[in-house]
Amino acid sequence: MATTKKGLTARIAAGLGAAALATLTALGGALPASATGTGNIDPDAPASIVIHKHTQTTPPGEVGSGDELDPGPSGAPIDGVEFAIQQVTNIDVSDSETWTSLSSLTADDVVGSADYVLGEDEGVDAWTVTTAGGGIAEQDVPLGVYLVTELSTPADANVVIRSKPFLVVVPQPRTDGTWNYDVHVYPKNAVSSITKSAAAFDQQGFGSTVAWTITTPAPIRVQGTEIESYAIEDTLDPRLTLAASGAATVTVAGVEITDFAVSGGPSGLVTLTFGADGIAALEANPGAPVVATVTTVVGANGELGDGSIENTAVVRINGVAVTSAPAVDHWGSVEFMKVDDEGNALQGAIFEVRDSSGDVVAVGGAETFTSDEHGLVTISGLRTTAAGDAEYTVIELQAPAGYMLPTTATWTVEVPVGATAEVEMAPVVNAQVPPYSLPVTGGAGQTAFMLGGFGLVALALGFALLRRRSAQPQD
Numbered sequence: 001m002a003t004t005k006k007g008l009t010a011r012i013a014a015g016l017g018a019a020a021l022a023t024l025t026a027l028g029g030a031l032p033a034s035a036t037g038t039g040n041i042d043p044d045a046p047a048s049i050v051i052h053k054h055t056q057t058t059p060p061g062e063v064g065s066g067d068e069l070d071p072g073p074s075g076a077p078i079d080g081v082e083f084a085i086q087q088v089t090n091i092d093v094s095d096s097e098t099w100t101s102l103s104s105l106t107a108d109d110v111v112g113s114a115d116y117v118l119g120e121d122e123g124v125d126a127w128t129v130t131t132a133g134g135g136i137a138e139q140d141v142p143l144g145v146y147l148v149t150e151l152s153t154p155a156d157a158n159v160v161i162r163s164k165p166f167l168v169v170v171p172q173p174r175t176d177g178t179w180n181y182d183v184h185v186y187p188k189n190a191v192s193s194i195t196k197s198a199a200a201f202d203q204q205g206f207g208s209t210v211a212w213t214i215t216t217p218a219p220i221r222v223q224g225t226e227i228e229s230y231a232i233e234d235t236l237d238p239r240l241t242l243a244a245s246g247a248a249t250v251t252v253a254g255v256e257i258t259d260f261a262v263s264g265g266p267s268g269l270v271t272l273t274f275g276a277d278g279i280a281a282l283e284a285n286p287g288a289p290v291v292a293t294v295t296t297v298v299g300a301n302g303e304l305g306d307g308s309i310e311n312t313a314v315v316r317i318n319g320v321a322v323t324s325a326p327a328v329d330h331w332g333s334v335e336f337m338k339v340d341d342e343g344n345a346l347q348g349a350i351f352e353v354r355d356s357s358g359d360v361v362a363v364g365g366a367e368t369f370t371s372d373e374h375g376l377v378t379i380s381g382l383r384t385t386a387a388g389d390a391e392y393t394v395i396e397l398q399a400p401a402g403y404m405l406p407t408t409a410t411w412t413v414e415v416p417v418g419a420t421a422e423v424e425m426a427p428v429v430n431a432q433v434p435p436y437s438l439p440v441t442g443g444a445g446q447t448a449f450m451l452g453g454f455g456l457v458a459l460a461l462g463f464a465l466l467r468r469r470s471a472q473p474q475d
Contacts, residue, residue, distance in 0.1 A: 056188035066172030077135025080154035163187035203355035205363030206299030206381030253288035307418035333380035338371035345375025348400040388416040
């Protein structure tokens with residue numbers, strides 16, 4: 001057996017692989033040449049492996065020694081992480097030749113190799129454990145060499161990069177010549193989070209733009225791992241479309257980067273995929289904020305629906321997705337009646353909407369709104385608040401033909417969230433113009449006509465008498 005291990009040493013001595021645990025790294029300067037003499041290994045000593053699962057922080061912690069850390073890691077503990085512990089059954093730690101080769105043995109050497117036999121007898125040389133009570137899982141084991149593999153993590157832990165498989169040797173030598181039979185290991189996980197929010201409320205209508213801000217920390221890599229892929233995804237609500245070119249921007253640690261590709265859109269899924277330089281910026285700034293801004297046009301399809309435009313964002317790191325809580329933007333409509341002073345509906349009155357600065361608010365490209373044949377004025381697609389109390393000013397510009405503008409032609413309306421609803425606003429009344437004064441029977445106009453007629457008759461009689469006199473013979 002010893003001869004076999006000695007031959008393997010020459011094959012695997014190329015160096016530690018990325019998956020070697022820090023405790024094994026430390027063994028190279030601490031291992032004795034022989035397990036005999038003072039401080040001999042006690043083959044009957046009870047032994048255990050204690051796994052402490054925490055989030056990876058920056059800067060990374062010190063190289064592990066196998067002893068319990070006090071204080072513990074600064075990263076948050078993670079419960080519910082499942083591990084497989086398998087004994088490498090053909091490595092005997094009671095053989096001094098074994099210790100010669102262990103300093104260069106890695107998990108990568110063991111996994112999938114025909115030269116090493118992994119335990120499969122659950123409870124004898126293989127165990128499945130799950131962290132609990134502060135990210136801890138403890139398993140009693142015989143003395144030996146063990147492959148520890150992380151199997152799964154709880155979904156709500158938002159783990160994006162798991163710890164790689166690693167080896168644990170039980171017992172672990174200490175620098176004071178004693179042996180540690182209860183070996184504590186601290187494999188870390190890279191976790192992520194993501195938030196999304198709409199731009200602060202502003203008075204605006206359909207057809208205008210709203211920017212959505214997506215914020216997530218740059219990944220903090222776990223020992224021996226890389227950021228292989230990184231993308232931010234935004235699935236747009238059907239009422240949103242991606243704005244023109246330049247609609248997406250990204251900063252890492254406050255510095256704008258340009259090495260990302262935008263795919264998808266103008267509606268549906270929009271993906272920002274980082275290139276090599278973008279990933280390098282992430283690796284150079286672990287834990288720093290990554291801020292993506294996606295600018296959208298609202299209401300391009302003209303549909304208001306329930307008025308709540310809700311969508312989420314996803315950060316996908318090495319193919320593992322973390323999803324944000326929904327971000328919601330609120331839109332609504334107003335509707336009111338145009339009537340005459342008798343309450344009859346009037347068609348053709350023209351209105352406009354203005355914001356608090358007095359600027360006209362366009363809705364779907366329209367800047368004026370006209371009462372229909374039922375006297376209804378509908379303005380659909382105004383941005384509002386979650387409480388539905390955003391205020392706009394409505395101004396009547398022109399009354400229907402034959403009617404006058406009211407003395408007060410300006411009103412303040414609150415915009416509720418959602419589909420068209422009649423706002424609490426009295427019907428807008430236009431009075432009919434006063435009638436034009438025409439002559440009527442028995443009035444002054446008739447007298448004038450009669451006097452004119454008498455005058456014409458008298459003139460005709462006078463003219464006739466004058467002609468008769470002219471015709472008589474002169475004496």
